[in-house]
Ligand SMILES: Nc1ncnc2c1ncn2[C@@H]1O[C@H](COP(=O)(O)OP(=O)(O)O)[C@@H](O)[C@H]1O
């Protein structure tokens with residue numbers, strides 16, 4: 001479904017991704033964890049070429065795009081096969097909730113307005129925002145905005161959804177509503193790669209966890225194994241920060 | 251010169267207003283054309299297109315740095331000569347067309363600078379979200395970036411409209427019978443200078459006021475999507491708009507600072 005082959009990315013002299021190879025099967029939910037600055041965001045952004053990899057190859061479905069000779073048309077096709085949910089939501093701020101979800105359907109997929117509208121309303125109802133169709137993002141809470149962001153991503157019927165720390169800009173009391181929505185779509189068998197710091201959530205929804213550090217994949221495995229018995233010292237060190245002794249003493 | 255009499259003002263105003271449509275036509279047509287040219291001129295610099303970028307810079311410097319009266323003459327007398335070289339005959343083209351073209355090219359220089367600043371102020375995440383759903387660069391610009399940039403540019407565009415309105419008073423130097431031209435003929439016929447120019451000033455003033463009010467309404471409409479922001483709920487609307495345009499670094503006006511100190 002998604003495959004990365006030896007993907008490298010440098011910003012100037014700094015190599016941020018040092019040859020990442022990763023394979024994600026259809027219907028898999030892969031959680032990417034790791035310290036900040038380890039290249040998780042860059043990795044996601046290389047999949048839809050928001051960052052152009054310096055070298056390597058990105059394969060989504062039947063489309064393989066090599067970094068060196070990525071044609072504009074191929075990049076567009078790649079982006080139409082994937083959707084992205086941003087840490088800062090990035091909703092179109094001059095458009096209502098409904099228009100945000102419809103935009104890609106009418107402009108990119110060229111669906112008739114009525115059909116786009118119908119599908120968008122259905123998705124917004126599904127993420128619990130059926131009552132906020134005509135609200136502008138600035139009038140909505142972060143949790144509501146992010147749920148619209150997820151509806152917008154789902155609307156495109158992508159082969160995979162890329163989520164970059166979808167809850168880390170949220171106030172703690174709003175995290176739950178967004179995780180609940182992601183949990184639901186995970187159950188529907190949609191392929192997802194999700195960068196997150198919510199370890200218990202990753203444990204619950206992910207079929208596989210990938211631990212990244214300093215631009216490399218240090219280790220990967222089913223959440224039960226990786227969280228309980230990390231093989232690498234770096235993984236252990238990182239995870240220890242998320243399960244402090246304090247968490248038992250409540 | 252005759253002794254000033256108030257009744258002439260009331261006599262002149264309707265006569266001047268009979269030429270208002272010409273003045274407004276120049277303003278409206280030159281703004282519409284200027285907006286289109288302005289956006290086009292801004293593009294090479296926004297997308298850093300090698301040679302065009304320099305040309306666009308040159309364009310802006312030239313049209314901002316040359317007095318509009320000189321531009322009027324240059325375009326009215328010079329453009330036909332240039333076009334003659336490529337065998338296009340414009341000797342029958344109405345003067346008004348040259349006047350509108352001049353004001354359009356002139357406004358476009360200012361508009362392109364405003365649009366460029368406003369486009370650069372649009373959050374990068376907006377474009378990325380557009381790309382992520384598969385929009386082309388053109389679609390992202392037209393559907394997402396430009397509407398937001400134009401909405402925040404409304405105050406600058408409003409200034410440009412008012413400036414154009416006032417500049418139309420120079421068009422009579424090419425013989426266009428707009429309001430100032432009309433005033434000249436009234437003066438010639440009656441020798442009541444003061445009344446003619448008082449009437450003229452009153453009309454320009456009132457029209458400016460009306461336009462400003464209209465633009466305020468337009469701005470409120472266009473920016474209706476900017477509701478109370480969650481992160482900064484207490485910031486007043488104008489402050490948020492300022493921050494979007496100029497960033498959140500403090501650029502306090504001195505008298506406001508003084509007031510804040512008192513409080
Ligand atoms: N556009 C960019 N230009 C320069 N450096 C960047 C850019 N984006 C990311 N980086 C650098 O790449 C490294 C990895 O960043 P990122 O992928 O955002 O990590 P993570 O998401 O894991 O926190 C960081 O050191 C960051 O400073």
Ligand SMILES: [Mg+2]
Pocket residue numbers: 040041042165
């Ligand atoms: Mg990140």
